[in-house]
Amino acid sequence: MVEFENPSGLTVSAAASPEASICSTGNQTAPSVAPPRKKRNLPGMPDPDAEVIALSPKTLMATNRFVCEICSKGFQRDQNLQLHRRGHNLPWKLKQRTSTEIRKRVYVCPEVSCVHHDPSRALGDLTGIKKHFCRKHGEKKWKCERCSKKYAVQSDWKAHMKTCGTREYRCDCGTLFSRRDSFITHRAFCDALAQESERSHQTLVVASTEGGLKVQVVPPPPPPASSSPPPPLTPSTRVLSPVLSIQSPELPENPSGILQQQGGTGLTTTAAASTASGSSTSSGNVSSSSGVFASIFASSAPAGLSQSSQSPSSYTDLLCAIGSDRAVAEPMSLSLSSSLYLSNNSSSLFPPSDQDHHRHYAQAPQPALSATALLQKAAQMGATGSNSSFLRGLGLAMPSSSDHQDNNSTCTASQWNSDGKQENNVVASGLGLGLPGSDLMMGSSSLFGNKPTTLDLLGLGLGSGGGSSGGFEAFFTSIGGSLDVAAAAAAASYGGVSSGGGDWDGPSDRKPALL
Amino acid sequence: MKTELRGNTTSMSPQNPSLCTTPQTSLLKGCLGSLDGACIEKLLLHCASALESNDVTLAQQVMWVLNNVASSAGDPNQRLTSWFLRALIARSSRVFPTPMNSFGGSSSGTIRRRLMSVTELAGYVDLLPWHRFGFCASNSAINNAIQGYFKVHILDLSITHCMQWPTLIDALAKRPEGPPSLRISVPSWRPLVPPFLDLSCQEVGQRLSNFAKFREVPFEFNVIEDSPSKEHSNVHCDNFVLSQLSPSSLQLREDEILVVNCQNWLRYLPDEQKGNSIHNTSSRDAFLDVIQGLNPRIITVVDEDSDLGASSLTSRITTCFNFLWIPFDALETFLPKDSCQRLEYEADIGQKIENIIGFEGNQRIERLESGLNLSQRMKNTGFLSVPFCEETVREVKFLLDEHASGWGMKNEDDMLVLTWKGHNSVYATAWVPCGFEA
Numbered sequence: 018m019v020e021f022e023n024p025s026g027l028t029v030s031a032a033a034s035p036e037a038s039i040c041s042t043g044n045q046t047a048p049s050v051a052p053p054r055k056k057r058n059l060p061g062m063p064d065p066d067a068e069v070i071a072l073s074p075k076t077l078m079a080t081n082r083f084v085c086e087i088c089s090k091g092f093q094r095d096q097n098l099q100l101h102r103r104g105h106n107l108p109w110k111l112k113q114r115t116s117t118e119i120r121k122r123v124y125v126c127p128e129v130s131c132v133h134h135d136p137s138r139a140l141g142d143l144t145g146i147k148k149h150f151c152r153k154h155g156e157k158k159w160k161c162e163r164c165s166k167k168y169a170v171q172s173d174w175k176a177h178m179k180t181c182g183t184r185e186y187r188c189d190c191g192t193l194f195s196r197r198d199s200f201i202t203h204r205a206f207c208d209a210l211a212q213e214s215e216r217s218h219q220t221l222v223v224a225s226t227e228g229g230l231k232v233q234v235v236p237p238p239p240p241p242a243s244s245s246p247p248p249p250l251t252p253s254t255r256v257l258s259p260v261l262s263i264q265s266p267e268l269p270e271n272p273s274g275i276l277q278q279q280g281g282t283g284l285t286t287t288a289a290a291s292t293a294s295g296s297s298t299s300s301g302n303v304s305s306s307s308g309v310f311a312s313i314f315a316s317s318a319p320a321g322l323s324q325s326s327q328s329p330s331s332y333t334d335l336l337c338a339i340g341s342d343r344a345v346a347e348p349m350s351l352s353l354s355s356s357l358y359l360s361n362n363s364s365s366l367f368p369p370s371d372q373d374h375h376r377h378y379a380q381a382p383q384p385a386l387s388a389t390a391l392l393q394k395a396a397q398m399g400a401t402g403s404n405s406s407f408l409r410g411l412g413l414a415m416p417s418s419s420d421h422q423d424n425n426s427t428c429t430a431s432q433w434n435s436d437g438k439q440e441n442n443v444v445a446s447g448l449g450l451g452l453p454g455s456d457l458m459m460g461s462s463s464l465f466g467n468k469p470t471t472l473d474l475l476g477l478g479l480g481s482g483g484g485s486s487g488g489f490e491a492f493f494t495s496i497g498g499s500l501d502v503a504a505a506a507a508a509a510s511y512g513g514v515s516s517g518g519g520d521w522d523g524p525s526d527r528k529p530a531l532l
Numbered sequence: 533m534k535t536e537l538r539g540n541t542t543s544m545s546p547q548n549p550s551l552c553t554t555p556q557t558s559l560l561k562g563c564l565g566s567l568d569g570a571c572i573e574k575l576l577l578h579c580a581s582a583l584e585s586n587d588v589t590l591a592q593q594v595m596w597v598l599n600n601v602a603s604s605a606g607d608p609n610q611r612l613t614s615w616f617l618r619a620l621i622a623r624s625s626r627v628f629p630t631p632m633n634s635f636g637g638s639s640s641g642t643i644r645r646r647l648m649s650v651t652e653l654a655g656y657v658d659l660l661p662w663h664r665f666g667f668c669a670s671n672s673a674i675n676n677a678i679q680g681y682f683k684v685h686i687l688d689l690s691i692t693h694c695m696q697w698p699t700l701i702d703a704l705a706k707r708p709e710g711p712p713s714l715r716i717s718v719p720s721w722r723p724l725v726p727p728f729l730d731l732s733c734q735e736v737g738q739r740l741s742n743f744a745k746f747r748e749v750p751f752e753f754n755v756i757e758d759s760p761s762k763e764h765s766n767v768h769c770d771n772f773v774l775s776q777l778s779p780s781s782l783q784l785r786e787d788e789i790l791v792v793n794c795q796n797w798l799r800y801l802p803d804e805q806k807g808n809s810i811h812n813t814s815s816r817d818a819f820l821d822v823i824q825g826l827n828p829r830i831i832t833v834v835d836e837d838s839d840l841g842a843s844s845l846t847s848r849i850t851t852c853f854n855f856l857w858i859p860f861d862a863l864e865t866f867l868p869k870d871s872c873q874r875l876e877y878e879a880d881i882g883q884k885i886e887n888i889i890g891f892e893g894n895q896r897i898e899r900l901e902s903g904l905n906l907s908q909r910m911k912n913t914g915f916l917s918v919p920f921c922e923e924t925v926r927e928v929k930f931l932l933d934e935h936a937s938g939w940g941m942k943n944e945d946d947m948l949v950l951t952w953k954g955h956n957s958v959y960a961t962a963w964v965p966c967g968f969e970a
Contacts, residue, residue: 132608132861135569137854141954148937152865173937190651196934198668198699199658205698205743206650206736213746 067121077150608860615882622890647730666834669960672924677830690795705747713750726880837956841899903959915963917946
């Protein structure tokens with residue numbers, strides 16, 4: 018595989034022709050002679066021998082750039098335009114394949130911060146990289162009218178339009194699914210089904226809005242063979258249908274769905290209900306939800322409901338009541354997006370274990386410092402917290418650690434005040450590290466087998482001693498050196514982007530490779 | 533600034549990106565956050581070799597750098613790094629024993645166990661086609677294999693708590709000649725890995741029974757109990773193979789056809805050769821022998837397509853880093869950075885990473901084997917591969933079409949492989965013993 022060297026972080030093609038540019042031959046100042054690569058099938062790299070191509074954003078976003086001079090019809094490929102020109106009796110020429118050897122091409126994203134900028138995450142086909150670029154880095158110009166989802170690629174939008182709002186499956190609990198298998202799986206385990214199976218053993222009395230018919234149901238009638246539309250709902254619904262003359266197989270709105278939307282209280286109720294079995298469970302559920310139902314009915318207040326809602330003491334009463342007034346059920350409609358039904362509600366049930374969840378990581382686009390410089394800084398940080406432990410500093414929970422913590426904060430507070438090297442201490446204390454004195458740090462060992470220092474950074478109680486000096490330089494050389502070696506050896510390495518060999522040392526005017 | 537971090541004694545997160553507000557640290561944080569995948573991988577490897585050579589100082593320095601890259605709420609590389617860093621810290625707390633080792637000692641590491649409800653789990657397995665792919669392929673293969681049989685017994689060995697079966701029950705209900713009687717048995721032991729459920733096996737089975745009744749499929753659900761005399765370890769259990777998989781504990785019946793479903797399962801069976809026994813086989817091989825002896829009609833094996841059980845730590849780090857970016861990348865395409873579902877899903881992957889990187893010996897229970905290697909093992913044991921028919925392939929393709937367009941599928945050597953942007957992620961295979969007697 019040929020690396021593309023890109024020290025400035027810009028796409029090479031921008032400087033060259035506007036067409037696709039193949040970066041295998043360096044055409045800028047960066048040396049591009051690649052040492053012969055060992056073939057190695059590393060995971061994550063589809064084909065180590067493939068040619069890596071970076072197209073310009075303009076090329077990727079372009080739709081019809083080849084335009085016929087006669088009729089102004091646009092084409093995505095020159096070949097297609099040429100074939101079209103035949104129709105106008107214009108001279109046409111199809112470009113022949115220049116190289117005899119057919120070489121697999123893979124494409125990288127020109128956007129430097131993108132994960133697909135990395136040759137080992139390259140995509141295998143041109144259409145794929147074009148779509149990726151549009152989707153990820155392009156403007157979302159296509160919008161679905163029904164659900165307001167936006168797409169950058171027209172075919173994505175079209176694919177979405179096929180399923181949006183059409184083939185949606187609804188569970189009794191109110192959740193919507195665009196895929197049948199998700200619906201079936203959910204349904205099998207859903208509380209609504211569990212409750213129905215309880216109820217199927219009881220006698221149901223259904224009050225109708227249309228003239229006082231009473232229907233008694235003991236065993237549920239068998240569900241019909243399923244075809245489109247989706248499989249039938251619970252037996253009680255089937256009973257309701259003939260009574261109310263509603264043929265729809267679905268109940269669009271359902272109170273327990275609303276329960277779920279109401280900050281999770283309904284869910285906890287049903288969850289609690291699910292762990293117990295028996296009729297007491299279901300009645301418990303209904304009674305807790307009756308307050309909700311009452312308020313819902315109060316808000317919609319159509320005339321038709323007043324007849325049927327005697328008291329919301331029976332689940333089927335409510336189903337009946339709601340079913341009879343579909344038109345006014347709008348206020349209760351839930352617009353849950355397809356199968357991500359817990360997308361933002363789960364936060365109320367499961368407070369995230371990491372504090373990070375609540376923080377927004379803002380990435381400051383700062384250039385300048387390379388990884389080497391950062392490691393140097395790590396070494397230089399002079400802090401004198403003798404009791405502080407590195408791992409503690411990383412915020413891991415500790416039993417009986419409260420006093421240690423106080424020690425730490427006092428320690429670093431005093432570091433702040435007393436130590437002249439404020440800049441370094443800011444870094445160290447800000448990140449919660451209490452690292453020992455700078456001279457000890459500088460004496461840290463190298464990667465390759467110098468005698469390791471016995472710094473008591475982890476609070477082990479070992480004697481702290483000075484380490485060998487000069488080890489750190491060896492460390493950096495080894496990193497730079499190992500990168501050179503690695504870059505040569507790894508067929509699927511990322512090396513081309515991030516490590517021009519030896520460039521790692523010190524802040525340089527080139528940006529480190531961005532994500 | 534720091535008190536904010538320290539004040540929280542139960543915080544498990546080693547990354548605190550927005551801790552300090554001085555200009556120097558934000559500058560540092562900004563450029564540290566911009567290291568790319570290759571740098572991160574190298575840093576991880578440096579850290580690992582530092583730990584292995586007992587170089588505390590270097591390990592800590594590298595960890596410091598990684599700590600500033602990592603963020604469980606950043607972009608996929610950062611998120612992945614945060615879990616790797618956690619794993620390395622867990623490992624280091626074993627290498628350098630400290631007073632705080634008390635929480636690092638168990639196999640579940642530092643990560644809290646999160647219980648889901650059944651409906652949440654149903655949504656969880658559908659977040660990505662990662663699990664659904666295997667379900668679909670296996671169910672289709674099973675459905676084909678049991679054509680013509682009227683009593684079916686499925687031995688379900690999986691970590692997803694029967695999420696696979698509703699769609700099979702649904703498919704069986706639609707059989708023109710009527711559904712067969714279906715019995716599903718699950719072992720009472722399950723590896724201590726996510727996803728965790730807030731219900732017991734029995735309760736899950738009860739729900740499945742309700743559903744089967746609703747679809748009018750005669751159904752029975754059994755939990756295979758351990759014999760009370762045996763004690764089983766918390767981590768994994770060789771006793772399990774012997775005690776729970778005998779024909780008597782399974783209560784095999786004469787007129788039933790047996791199906792064995794192994795989904796994300798074989799990796800938890802240790803693969804070390806046990807030197808002293810006559811046959812010199814590992815638990816994994818012994819398990820396969822036992823299964824073969826049960827004469828099943830079909831065995832479906834689904835797992836992730838990567839070799840993550842190597843003895844070399846550095847090899848595991850590299851392979852793991854270059855494999856598990858896939859679900860992180862997939863989640864990034866359609867869930868926002870602060871989505872709880874996404875964070876929880878990633879945390880579960882993180883737990884896997886922690887086990888693979890942070891533990892050794894008996895505690896390292898994740899010993900994943902790639903599809904190719906698994907296939908070879910099955911063939912060595914005496915199984916024949918069963919190809920997936922056209923209809924199955926079509927069904928799986930249809931499933932994938934409904935997901936994001938990066939998902940694809942390969943069909944090679946009787947193995948279906950789920951791919952994300954061309955990279956292998958999950959494989960599905962089906963097998964039958966050479967000497968199967970109908």
